[in-house]
Amino acid sequence: MRASTVFHLGVKELRGLLRDPMLLILIAYAFTLSVYTGATALPETLNKAPIAIVDEDSSPLSVRVTSAFYPPYFVAPKVITKSEMDQRMDAGLDAFALDIPANFQRDLLAGRAPAIQLNVDATRMTQAFSGAGYVQSIVSEEVAAFADRYRSSAALPVDLTLRARFNPELNKGWFGAVMNVINNVTMLSIVLAGAALIREREHGTIEHLLVMPITPAEIMVSKVWSMSLVVLLASAFSIVVVVQGVLRVPIEGSIALFMLGTALQLFATTSMGVFLATLAGSMPQFGLLLMLVLLPLQVLSGGTTPRESMPEIVQTLMLAAPNTHFVMLAQAVLYRGAGFDVVWPQFLALFAIGVALFAFSLGRFRKSLA
Missing domain, CATH: 3.40.1710.10 (abc type-2 transporter like domain)
Structure with a gap:
């Protein structure tokens, strides 16, 4: 594998993305308006009811x-x-x-x-x-x-003092903003990586690449790093500008540490996107496969409901999904200010899952080319 070839192929993918206005609009919407509306819409507490x-x-x-x-x-x-x-x-x-x-x-x-x-x-x-x-x-x-004739309060035998840590205002928006960024990282990475492969197949450029001295591994690595870079920059912008700036959500931990975890998550999910693209023959088929994979990843990862409330078999099975470890990592770092000494098991799990998904997707990609 040659680094220069992988670099130039990745630049080609970035240029192809810049020529696709619909994907650019999707990226901009997912990390701006989608995060804002997800954090402010449908409050769980009653608000200005007529x-x-x-x-x-x-x-x-x-x-x-x-x-x-x-x-x-x-x-x-x-x-x-x-x-x-x-x-x-x-x-x-x-x-x-x-x-x-x-x-x-x-x-x-x-x-x-x-x-x-x-x-x-x-x-x-x-x-x-x-x-x-x-x-x-x-x-x-x-x-x-x-x-x-007066406002009285019942005398309780125990005085309960409430201390709400990490979210003293009990503000749903603080939770919803970060969770929307996490969900969109997964969604966009799968979509962009899969669309990049399907776009080349539909345009016939994949055959042009195969007659060149380029290996399938170089093609796949170029798609992984280029699409991961786009989502990584967009998520960093969303955390700093939208979450911290517009929504005023306090971030307790290191954003750089969160970005490092996001890079490992993107390594796994872009590989998953390439694998789904090898199964699908067109973008509509890819969209159907995406729904079957994306919904369980987001709903059962612990970002929507606590994992402890799920059946034990679901908790065990979801340990094989990168989203489960990414949600745990993101909540620990961004909400509770955890350092690497706390979240290193999640980093290790994301790296292992990413390597396994990459190897599996690369094998499937080679077979699809054959």
Whole structure:
């Protein structure tokens, strides 16, 4: 294998990528807008949910309950009439409509158990799922405080002090931003490496290469290093500019150490992309294979849900996937500020998996050329 040949072939791949506007747009979107929207969209906590209140009691208690709904969980509640409630719910103007009945305060003080009707727009799943609990908690707290004439807290036998480490604000965006970068590193590396091989096959340039004094290993290594370089630079830009700069997510550990782990991850995933391209005859077939491989890699690697919550057989099988070790490495370095002395097992696993995938893909690539 000649280094100069591998270098010039890699430069050829980079030039071919520059002439493909769709792939360039995909790279730019994946590491900018995709990361931003993934970190800020669909919050798990309730955020600015629209609520309307029908106050048929007009008592101090009903006013107190109405004033308890405020941002950031809810927008300022809109007081409406009972005849408007169904109409506004049908029009999708309110996610919640709270109906406080007449004589609510009088029945409460008389020892009765008055009921309040809560209507929820269940088409807004993210808000409806958690919002009903928020409304019930707020109403119960205000009613209890009014009935007791003061705000009281139950005396607990144990004083529990909460210390949220690594994410003291419990901000979902901090987690989502980094996880989107990790997922896009895997996706883009497989796509770019596979597309580079399929593009040459469709254009007929692979036959031109085979009549030259070039080995299959040199062709594959050139695709691996060139496409890995593109994704590595894009991910570094995303971490520094989008995650740290725009989203203001604090990075505790060394970005250089994370980039080194990313390079090992790219070594494995670009080899996987070449292997999938040898199985597929065209880009549509490659896309179908990509979905079958990419979804399990991302969902079962621990980036979406903790690995401990998965069946043991899945945990064991996913140890053979590079994503599992990359997620562990990235979370340890970027979130918890871990050094190489902590994450060296993940580095070693990524290197071993990358070598195995490269050797396997190279063997398959040679057979496909034959």
